[in-house]
Amino acid sequence: MLERPLTVRVRALARNLAGAEPDPRARADTLLNWLGRLPYPTEALWGEGALVRRLLATLPESSITTAAATGEPTVALGALNWAVHQPDDSTIATAIAPTLRRLLP
Numbered sequence: 001m002l003e004r005p006l007t008v009r010v011r012a013l014a015r016n017l018a019g020a021e022p023d024p025r026a027r028a029d030t031l032l033n034w035l036g037r038l039p040y041p042t043e044a045l046w047g048e049g050a051l052v053r054r055l056l057a058t059l060p061e062s063s064i065t066t067a068a069a070t071g072e073p074t075v076a077l078g079a080l081n082w083a084v085h086q087p088d089d090s091t092i093a094t095a096i097a098p099t100l101r102r103l104l105p
Helices: 005-020 024-037 042-056 061-068 073-083 090-103
Strands: none
Touching: 005 024, 005 042, 024 042, 024 061, 024 073, 042 073, 061 073, 061 090, 073 090
């Protein structure tokens, strides 16, 4: 069975990103930062956001969780966007809770 062209492209992008940044936590940080800066709702939920979430899906969830906990506001917003598209968002919610409490007193 042939892969869909978009899947092939996403895998190629993921390989290129891994070549440029070998550390999965750093890749997760970069992707969450990107996702957190996208205009809501259009790009964040559909446009580029869909691509970023597919790229994040190539990473271990532990790397995403560790990156989400850095306290960077845009990373926390990206993590929130990513989490709402996951079956269980409790780990990410715990990781970004301190940042959200600081931003939304």
